[in-house]
Amino acid sequence: MTRDQHTGVSNQPEEQAALAAEQAPFMDPSEGVGGQAVQPGADGLEQVDDYQRPEYERLAAEVWTAPTADLRDIGEASFGPLPPAAETVHGVDDRVRITNTAAYPWRVHASLLITAADNSRWSGTAWFVGPHTLVTAGHVVHIKNSGVAGRDGWVKSIQVMPGRDGTALPYGSVTSTNFRSVTGWTDSGDENYDYGAIIIPTELGSTTGWFGFGAWPDADLLKSTGNISGYPGDRTPSGTQWYDARGISSVNALKVYYDIDTAGGQSGSAVYRVVNGARYGIAVHAYGGATVNSGTRITRPVYDNLVAWKA
Numbered sequence: 001m002t003r004d005q006h007t008g009v010s011n012q013p014e015e016q017a018a019l020a021a022e023q024a025p026f027m028d029p030s031e032g033v034g035g036q037a038v039q040p041g042a043d044g045l046e047q048v049d050d051y052q053r054p055e056y057e058r059l060a061a062e063v064w065t066a067p068t069a070d071l072r073d074i075g076e077a078s079f080g081p082l083p084p085a086a087e088t089v090h091g092v093d094d095r096v097r098i099t100n101t102a103a104y105p106w107r108v109h110a111s112l113l114i115t116a117a118d119n120s121r122w123s124g125t126a127w128f129v130g131p132h133t134l135v136t137a138g139h140v141v142h143i144k145n146s147g148v149a150g151r152d153g154w155v156k157s158i159q160v161m162p163g164r165d166g167t168a169l170p171y172g173s174v175t176s177t178n179f180r181s182v183t184g185w186t187d188s189g190d191e192n193y194d195y196g197a198i199i200i201p202t203e204l205g206s207t208t209g210w211f212g213f214g215a216w217p218d219a220d221l222l223k224s225t226g227n228i229s230g231y232p233g234d235r236t237p238s239g240t241q242w243y244d245a246r247g248i249s250s251v252n253a254l255k256v257y258y259d260i261d262t263a264g265g266q267s268g269s270a271v272y273r274v275v276n277g278a279r280y281g282i283a284v285h286a287y288g289g290a291t292v293n294s295g296t297r298i299t300r301p302v303y304d305n306l307v308a309w310k311a
Contacts, residue, residue: 005184005193006301008308011141011154011177027129027307029278032209037104040274044225045245046105048096073233073264074114074122075286077146078139078189095261098229098241102170105279107163107208109269110134111231111239112198115157116143118150125230126160127270127281128210130310131203134160135213136268137286137296138185141196145189154179158198162208166237171208176200180309192254195284195296197309211272213281215303221251221273221282226258228285230269248282249292254299256283257292264288271295 031037041047072081098106112124126136143152161173176198184193216224229243244261251257256271262285271283283295296302 004301005182005188005190006305007183008305009181009183009186011179026214026280027212027303027310029212029280030206030209031104032107032205032207034207035102035104035107036100037209038100038106040105040277040279044227044274046227046229046243046274048098048243071113071121071123071233073267074112074124074140074143075137075264075267077116077120077122077143077151079145093261095232095235095242095244097235098243099165101163101165101168101241104209105211106229106241107171108211108279109229109231109241110160110162111164111241112136112140112268113159113161114140114155115159116151116155117153118148119156120148120151123231123233123265124158124267125265125269125285126158126198127268128162128205128208129197129213129281129306130210131205132200133205133310134198134200135270135281135284135306136196136198137284138181138194138196139286140268141179141198142181142186144185160198160200160204161239162204163241164231164239165241166239171204174200174202174204180305182305191287191296193296194286195302195305197306199309211270211279211281213298213303213306215298215300216273216282218251221248221256224248224273224282226256226260226282227272227274227279228258228260228262228266228269230262230266230285232263233265234263251297254297255294256297257289257294259292262288262293
């Protein structure tokens, strides 16, 4: 029997999530509790100039040693190194480093230390959509076609570090062994279904806050500004967060395309838009390209799965 490509799957097979009969088309974000929230600009961009560092107590650098200095992007585990033509920074690199990572929305983004089934370690990015749920790429949680014995399949664990800034972890870290994706990715490795989720064993998202998400029609997406922030492996210091934005270039039924600069390590980042001052995910960043980068579009089936995984 052929399963629908959006059939949800879990590495925790005893857990079953029932979808509600009816769902609103959009889930609202939360700014979390405490700290500082940065309001977006009126043009759909984040305000990235003249940052004010919030007052919070960071972990001392000597308490924690950054683990990802020499780690490769998790995408390489499934797809191998990108060929030279597949640039993900197009023209002038206009990414900006985020330094007030303990402020909303920056603390919604998490740096990931991924341990695969064969104990190899990789880097990636994810973003909160609820108190204990982060969205990411399918290839972050489930490796396909690596060609390495013992590596394919569900990863062993992921260390989640929200708002990481190099060696500083303003919200500490939490390790998860509980993941979600869909059969279109886990069975087929189809890039059109490359999305998943990390379920953490705490309610840390209630503190950091989270993004909303929605299934917008083509016309709305094409007039939107896309924003991406995450943890690229090509910028120093290691483990710092970088932001870029630009208009959405094109869409198809399952993907969103954009000329927003990214690099390895940002697999799983949110592609989000600002609506009435609130942030909503529209796609999950997954791939680089020679002229545009792309992410898995949040369609209604994707939306329904995210709602189930968020519950």
